[in-house]
Amino acid sequence: MVKTLIDATARVIQQQGLDNTTTARIAEAAGVSVGSLYQYFGDKDSLIEALMESLAEDIGSGLRHLPLLDNDDMHALVGNAIRFGFAVLHSRDGLYLELVRNWHRLPTNRVVDVLQQHFMELARLYFLRHYRDYPIDNLEVRVFIVTNSVLFTMVRHISQNNGLIRESALATELTSMVANYMTQPPQSPEAQP
Numbered sequence: 067m068v069k070t071l072i073d074a075t076a077r078v079i080q081q082q083g084l085d086n087t088t089t090a091r092i093a094e095a096a097g098v099s100v101g102s103l104y105q106y107f108g109d110k111d112s113l114i115e116a117l118m119e120s121l122a123e124d125i126g127s128g129l130r131h132l133p134l135l136d137n138d139d140m141h142a143l144v145g146n147a148i149r150f151g152f153a154v155l156h157s158r159d160g161l162y163l164e165l166v167r168n169w170h171r172l173p174t175n176r177v178v179d180v181l182q183q184h185f186m187e188l189a190r191l192y193f194l195r196h197y198r199d200y201p202i203d204n205l206e207v208r209v210f211i212v213t214n215s216v217l218f219t220m221v222r223h224i225s226q227n228n229g230l231i232r233e234s235a236l237a238t239e240l241t242s243m244v245a246n247y248m249t250q251p252p253q254s255p256e257a258q259p
Contacts, residue, residue, distance in 0.1 A: 067098070067102075070096050070098075071096050071098070071103060073096075074093075075114065076158070077095050078091045078092050078112060078161055079161060079165070080164065084131050084164055088110065089110050091108070096123045098237055099170075111173070114173065115176070118172060118174065118177050119176055119177070119180070121165075121177070122176065122177040125151075125180075125181060125184075125231070126180055126183070128150065129147065129185075129188065130187075132146060136152075139197070140192075140245040140248060140249050141241055141242070141245040143192065144248070147188075147247075148216065149237055151220055152202070152233055152237060155220065164225065166221050166224045167224075169225065171220050178213065181213060182213040182214075185213050186206065186209045189208075193205060200248075200251075201251060202249075202252060203252035203253070204252075208247065208248060212248065214239055216244060219235075219236070219240060220240075
């Protein structure tokens with residue numbers, strides 16, 4: 067029932083938009099009464115939060131199944147992950163676009179936490195394989211900075227939809243920024259403040 071209600075929430079947001087999504091419409095799309103819906107979720111916000119968590123897990127699962135680590139080149143690995151991210155944002159018949167347009171109003175902390183965790187796992191695996199080529203300090207800090215910078219940039223680009231910056235150019239620049247930052251050698255102790 068929970069999955070049915072979450073799937074119905076996604077369909078209603080796709081078809082009606084976030085502002086026109088109501089528990090009554092979600093219940094109707096799920097084929098249940100509003101009372102039944104309230105046995106599982108207290109309100110529309112709870113359903114949307116569950117949907118956001120489900121989508122984050124799906125994206126994380128998709129990242130895990132990409133052959134990202136098959137490539138030793140950091141630029142290729144990052145570029146593939148960023149292109150995957152843009153492809154995801156354009157998928158699901160407008161669901162992600164509607165959510166991105168309303169990112170500032172949604173419970174996004176959990177989504178970012180889940181994605182950051184997946185990026186951390188990917189980074190750990192990569193740098194364990196390449197520790198001689200790319201010794202790295204503060205991996206957690208670097209992944210935190212990269213995850214939040216890239217997500218914020220992608221969300222802003224998608225939500226503005228003004229066409230001033232081509233997505234392919236943005237993906238190229240993000241790839242270069244992240245790959246160069248992640249492969250910077252550690253600072254020497256005397257260079258640190």
